[in-house]
Amino acid sequence: xxxxxxxxxxxxxxxxxxxxxxxxxxxxxxxxxxxxxxxxxxxxxxxxxxxxxxxxxxxxxxxxxxxxxxxxxxxxxxxxxxxxxxxxxxxxxxxxxxxxxxxxxxxxxxxxxxxxxxxxxxxxxxxxxxxxxxxxxxxxxxxxxxxxxxxxxxxxxxxxxxxxxxxxxxxxxxxxxxxxxxxxxxxxxxxxxxxxxxxxxxxxxxxxxxxxxxxxxxxxxxxxxxxxxxxxxxxxxxxxxxxxxxxxxxxxxxxxxxxxxxxxxxxxxxxxxxxxxxxxxxxxxxxxxxxxxxxxxxxxxxxxxxxxxxxxxxxxxxxxxx
Amino acid sequence: xxxxxxxxxxxxxxxxxxxxxxxxxxxxxxxxxxxxxxxxxxxxxxxxxxxxxxxxxxxxxxxxxxxxxxxxxxxxxxxxxxxxxxxxxxxxxxxxxxxxxxxxxxxxxxxxxxxxxxxxxxxxxxxxxxxxxxxxxxxxxxxxxxxxxxxxxxxxxxxxxxxxxxxxxxxxxxxxxxxxxxxxxxxxxxxxxxxxxxxxxxxxxxxxxxxxxxxxxxxxxxxxxxxxxxxxxxxxxxxxxxxxxxxxxxxxxxxxxxxxxxxxxxxxxxxxxxxxxxxxxxxxxxxxxxxxxxxxxxxxxxxxxxxxxxxxxxxxxxxxxx
Numbered sequence: 329x330x331x332x333x334x335x336x337x338x339x340x341x342x343x344x345x346x347x348x349x350x351x352x353x354x355x356x357x358x359x360x361x362x363x364x365x366x367x368x369x370x371x372x373x374x375x376x377x378x379x380x381x382x383x384x385x386x387x388x389x390x391x392x393x394x395x396x397x398x399x400x401x402x403x404x405x406x407x408x409x410x411x412x413x414x415x416x417x418x419x420x421x422x423x424x425x426x427x428x429x430x431x432x433x434x435x436x437x438x439x440x441x442x443x444x445x446x447x448x449x450x451x452x453x454x455x456x457x458x459x460x461x462x463x464x465x466x467x468x469x470x471x472x473x474x475x476x477x478x479x480x481x482x483x484x485x486x487x488x489x490x491x492x493x494x495x496x497x498x499x500x501x502x503x504x505x506x507x508x509x510x511x512x513x514x515x516x517x518x519x520x521x522x523x524x525x526x527x528x529x530x531x532x533x534x535x536x537x538x539x540x541x542x543x544x545x546x547x548x549x550x551x552x553x554x555x556x557x558x559x560x561x562x563x564x565x566x567x568x569x570x571x572x573x574x575x576x577x578x579x580x581x582x583x584x585x586x587x588x589x590x591x592x593x594x595x596x597x598x599x600x601x602x603x604x605x606x607x608x609x610x611x612x613x614x615x616x617x618x619x620x621x622x623x624x625x626x627x628x629x630x631x632x633x634x635x636x637x638x639x640x641x642x643x644x645x646x647x648x649x650x
Numbered sequence: 651x652x653x654x655x656x657x658x659x660x661x662x663x664x665x666x667x668x669x670x671x672x673x674x675x676x677x678x679x680x681x682x683x684x685x686x687x688x689x690x691x692x693x694x695x696x697x698x699x700x701x702x703x704x705x706x707x708x709x710x711x712x713x714x715x716x717x718x719x720x721x722x723x724x725x726x727x728x729x730x731x732x733x734x735x736x737x738x739x740x741x742x743x744x745x746x747x748x749x750x751x752x753x754x755x756x757x758x759x760x761x762x763x764x765x766x767x768x769x770x771x772x773x774x775x776x777x778x779x780x781x782x783x784x785x786x787x788x789x790x791x792x793x794x795x796x797x798x799x800x801x802x803x804x805x806x807x808x809x810x811x812x813x814x815x816x817x818x819x820x821x822x823x824x825x826x827x828x829x830x831x832x833x834x835x836x837x838x839x840x841x842x843x844x845x846x847x848x849x850x851x852x853x854x855x856x857x858x859x860x861x862x863x864x865x866x867x868x869x870x871x872x873x874x875x876x877x878x879x880x881x882x883x884x885x886x887x888x889x890x891x892x893x894x895x896x897x898x899x900x901x902x903x904x905x906x907x908x909x910x911x912x913x914x915x916x917x918x919x920x921x922x923x924x925x926x927x928x929x930x931x932x933x934x935x936x937x938x939x940x941x942x943x944x945x946x947x948x949x950x951x952x953x954x955x956x957x958x959x960x961x962x963x964x965x966x967x968x969x970x971x972x
Contacts, residue, residue, distance in 0.1 A: 352691065352791075352793075353793065353795060356796075356876075357729070357795055357796050357797070357876075358695065358725040358726075358728040358729055358796070358859075358860060358861055359693045359694055359695035359725050359726060359728070359729045359731070359786070359793075360693065360694045360695075361691050361692070361693055361729070361788070361793045362691060362692040362693075362694060363691055363692075363790075364686040364690075364691070364692055366688060368686075369674065369683050369684060369685055369686070370683070370684040370685075370686055370692065370785075371681045371682070371683055371684075372681055372682045372684060372735065372737055372769060372770060372783075372785065373680065373681035373682075373737075373770065374737040374738075374739050374770060374771060374772050374781075374783055375739075375772050376739045376741055376772050376774045376781070377774075378741055378774050378775065378776030378777075378779075379776070380776065381774060381775050381776050382774070403680040403681050404680075404681060406680040406681070407679070407680055407681045407683070409681070413694065415694055415695075415696040415783055416696075417696050417697075417698045417739075417781040417783075419698055419700055419779055447694060448694060448695065448696060449696060450696050450697050450698050450781070452698045452699075452700050452703060452704070453700065453703050454700030454701070454702065454703050454777065454779060455700075455776065455777040455779070457700075457741055457776060457777070457779050459696075459698070459739040459772070459781040461694075461696060461737055461739075461783035463692075463694065463785075464681070466683070468685070469674075471674075471675065471681075471683045473675060473679055474678075474679050474680070475679070537680075538680060539680055554678075554679075
């Protein structure tokens, strides 16, 4: 690699993130020094994007930079924390300056929007791979967990799941003409919007929360299992975008909403006793979430459509059984 | 990858690190929750190891696991901090269970020895690449920096630099017979010992500190430049191991000590006024460090041998000029 590690970091990333007053020492030493405010706990997450696994070869570097941070912001949001400080470990086959500039722009714009300081990192030579570690802050004892749900809690999801999976399919097999709908879906994959403000607001209301990365059905299964419950889910209640329904048809749309990955929406449970107050404090219309089911005592995922039970597997096969 | 991410983490890493009481929530949720004690700051570091760049293809997985954590422990040590919590991002071409078990053993043994809890991570499919993020704790305002040195401060190095580079050369070109000396040098590359206790003890004594990863001469140049100084270094004062001198000869040994990488020793500066008290508190013999030079006002690295100036470049060429 022609440009040294130091030069790389200094040139493209030194000013990429937000400026924060709680960073006594940032990029450029052996480590960063961070000041955690009294009464807060630190939430730590990490996620890796690998070329060919998490994004297509030749993807827009601005999108890769955005997504590398967004997937971590989504994890911090699912914990109900405020994002604060990021470390970026970047492995590159070559120091392509225009690629780096676009990557840093995509990463930096999102970091500044969410007040995240880039406080350190490492650049190495090798196959393209990006690991971000993100630290957030949450009031002591208030972090959301997957495990706090109880049978009877109502289930909600933000946004319109399935769009990102449809967008990825469009990135893979570009249609001859790009419409407003295909552009919308591709953007939903390339530039996911982490639900950071919603996650913070859910502290005190939600009993359990998880972010959607591997598909709604699978991630709901994880939340329910961690909470020692099962879950019911009504297909007709899924919030589906007009673009997704138009592209996939009604049948394909809900299947993709349940099984498609890369949504980075929040799925959360709320005890019935808190419902009225939460609806008043966080109106569903303004905050963009919708009820899709409930936790139940019986283990497993119980999917209904128009009230009738359907047998659903992650592979997308279904058999009507009631 | 046949085994799911969740299974991988659960099976090999859940119990790999130390148990700590300051981890309200560890592996298994969207993020970890960490309790920073009052009066402390958090030190955050990250380093990546890539197959073929930082270790040879086919290297012992136990060594890779050890080194992935050790290089980060060394950065935390250079900041004078106590290591506390680690995140592990592991990209693997395949889920080879015996490889994973050995990697987790190498990583876990070092983590437990230094009281590091493994609190989260991510496993992905792709070319072999390991990124560790390590968080440490240091009393507020006490972290060591590269930039605190002043002209006149004396320079010290721990251990015997150059051994790891010689060990790597032996790993590349295995000699027909392995001797006690070749084994010693190979171990110094495969299982570096981060100077965590020394780093912590140096708070309050050292004016500046850096860990050796890219070679003593280059890393000294970084410390001196960050401190707005130059540095003098006497080749005859370099602490060289008997094994290194035996393998490389006296000439080759000091060259490798100056230019070889992967030492993970500490290089630090101490103001003359603190020397007597530091020597009493941290006897050099017991703590394994040695004086090799001093910071000076004139920029650049000024290398002497037996008092005579030698012209030294990182490429290992020298021309006697005095």
